[in-house]
Amino acid sequence: MVEYQSPHLDAVFHALSDPTRRAMLHRLSGGEQSVSQLAQPFDMSLAGASKHVKVLEGAGLVSRRVDGRTHYCRLEAARLAEAQAWFRYYERFWSNRLDALQAILEAEDRESSAGRD
Amino acid sequence: MVEYQSPHLDAVFHALSDPTRRAMLHRLSGGEQSVSQLAQPFDMSLAGASKHVKVLEGAGLVSRRVDGRTHYCRLEAARLAEAQAWFRYYERFWSNRLDALQAILEAEDRESSAGRD
DNA sequence: CAGTTAGTCAACCTAATGGTTTACTTTTTA
DNA sequence: TAAAAAGTAAACCATTAGGTTGACTAACTG
DSSP states (O other), X not given: OOSOXXXXXXXXXXXXXXXXXXXXXXXXXXXXXXXXXXXXXXXXOHHHHHHHHHHHHHTTSXXXXXXXXXXXXEEOHHHHHHHXXXXXXXXXXXXXXXXXXXXXXXXXXXXXXXXXX | OOSOOOHHHHHHHHHHTSHHHHHHXXXXXXXXXXXXXXXXXXXXXXXXXXXXXXXXXXXXSEEEEEETTEEEEEEOHHHHHHHHHHHHTTGGGTTTOHHHHHHHXXXXXXXXXXXXX
């Protein structure tokens, strides 16, 4: 039995498990974006995109500033840092190992060819 | 529209979004475990735990070796490394920043108090 | 002031999740 | 050889997820 679960990590990893949301985060890495701007690249209703933003917000990965009728979203990197920290425990299994390095490079390669994932 | 999604990342982050599965991974960081051994700490049927193992396996985070009637599971760290690599792009938002460091430390603290999360 | 734009909310739908139980196969053990 | 143990598979159930549409509010713009 797990004494202490981390709903924080649950929410963050769940938010990251969707490609649309990862793409939105990538978009936000370039600076503030309105909900409409975030929605624009996707073949999806605004309401649908708005739900994704809410999931990101709920996970603490994004914050929102309302100006008039426009909602500006900002990346909250601290939560990402927190999630990355989860991996630190497991790093001993791959740091200094060549095959894992290769996995990382391959992943980065895939990422750059994806453009916004 | 996203040209290239990564079903890989989808599956890995989804697998990590469940506390039971994160606890199983933590357990496996100590070495091979049978499905029953993995299931034992949880208040859950063996079939339920077996499903979680399958999700981890499907995400490539765990591999399986069958010996007689026993299925031994092993951590596949390369996939974890790959997931961690996803964060590397965002690191520029927090590396060398004190508040993010604090977030990491807090996360690690929570982790150690959790014991197996 | 009328119309458009930004966005949310609620209702709805379908598919996937996380769990159960029961049945089954295979292997081990008494 | 009979019973128990390890595990999967299938059927089922309730809840969540990801999407839609339509109605609504609030704020710009002409």
